[in-house]
Amino acid sequence: MKILILRFSSIGDIVLTSPVIRCLRQTMEGAEIHYCTKRRYQELIAHNPYIDKCHYLDDSLMQLVGQLRSEHYDLVIDLHNSLRTRLIKGMLAKRSVTVNKINMQKWLYVRFKANVMPPVHIVDRYMDTIRALGVSNDEKGLDYFISAEDQVPLSQLPPTHQSAYVAYALGGQHATKRLPVERMIDLCRKIDRPIVLLGDQHDRQTGELICSALGDDLIYNACDLFSVNQSASLLGRAQMVYSHDTGLMHIAAALKKPIVSIWGSTTPQLGMYPYKTRHLIVENTALNCRPCSKIGHDKCPLGHFKCMNDLSFSIDPAFIGSNEMQNQY
Known part of the structure; x- marks a missing residue:
């Protein structure tokens, strides 16, 4: 057939x-x-x-x-x-x-x-x-295949990030699926470990603002420096991944990475949360205006953007600690 x-x-x-x-x-x-x-x-x-x-x-x-x-x-x-x-x-x-x-x-x-x-x-x-x-789900999760030439050697990262790092996928096709820059800075400050920022050309300037606020020792802005497959190789080496509701989140899930999944105007109930990998959903469930779209907007329809502006970053230390132990390289 x-x-x-x-x-x-x-x-x-x-x-x-x-x-x-x-x-x-x-x-x-x-x-x-x-x-x-x-x-x-x-x-x-x-x-x-x-x-x-x-x-x-x-x-x-x-x-x-x-x-x-x-x-x-x-x-x-x-x-x-x-x-x-x-x-x-x-x-x-x-x-x-x-x-x-x-x-x-x-x-x-x-x-x-x-x-x-x-x-x-x-x-x-x-x-x-x-x-x-007659085809059934084998329950093995997602696949993602990276060629040898797309594997980014750790030597290409700054010395501060070569022994261990967290990846943060900044992207999101629509603005209401992304944290505002000030809140991204807050999150990275809270993570307080070497972070590799991943995204495309649209995320490069945002990455520079985060880097300027927090310094090169904490932040490496890899946005628009690597192809999707090269970025995937960096996800694969990360201890854990922070991500908005975006494509790199699903690649991280395919690579079986632990994920902190950050949600704004869309919700996991739409069926696109990380699949068959350890993950933690971070969302503002106190609002009655979510979801305002199934794909996101260029700006908050109500003007307050509380789904991201009021989002708590109280992330379970047990989730972070267990993944630090399981993902040494």
Whole structure:
């Protein structure tokens, strides 16, 4: 059987599909598995040994469809369920299965704060999509594969960070999923251990502000210095990871790192919390305005941003202490 998996974005969502790929490979012997995503995300899947062939969307959807038609698939697994994937499925005219995005439940939860969300992680909803094929979840969590050339040697870090460090993933596609800079500084001051800041070009300036406030001995601003896979290698060497609701959090989960997961306008009840790794959720549960969006906003709709401004950093010392002991390198 020849199978095509569709998921076009984004970093975290693509990583969260990895159990589907692995479990398909383990269950369906002899199956040929292809994966299709946007070109910008190719490094996320390029080294996955369970994928036989990768296809990438560049500028032309029709050109991509032409390439996919030539493969003559037996089955299309749509883990995105978007207009684009529906068009592709229609033009391929092959048997398909599609993830249930439970949009009505999400709308009720965000709009009226009626928590009708099923207590099910998005990974398990992805796995439900292929249950009829006889594929079940092996409960081994997420996968993330890093090539040898993308492994960042510790010698590239400052001497202050070469023996041990904590990683902090600053990113978040929308501002209301990120702590304000002043609160990031507060958090890093509370951590009070060497910290490697990770993010992209949009996070570089924020990292510089944190570094200026707390000094080079505590902070190494690695934002925009490394690729996603190189940043993943730094996550893998960290004692523990602090992260907003962002793609690097899911990569850290795939690497089985202990995670302090920080939530603002979105909530873990939407089903995107760290999957099958030790984690601690930090959120302001006293507000009746959360979640205000399923993906986040550019600014707080009410203007107060209390979900992040009033967030407590009272993190259980037992969680931190146990992970220090378990993650020496």
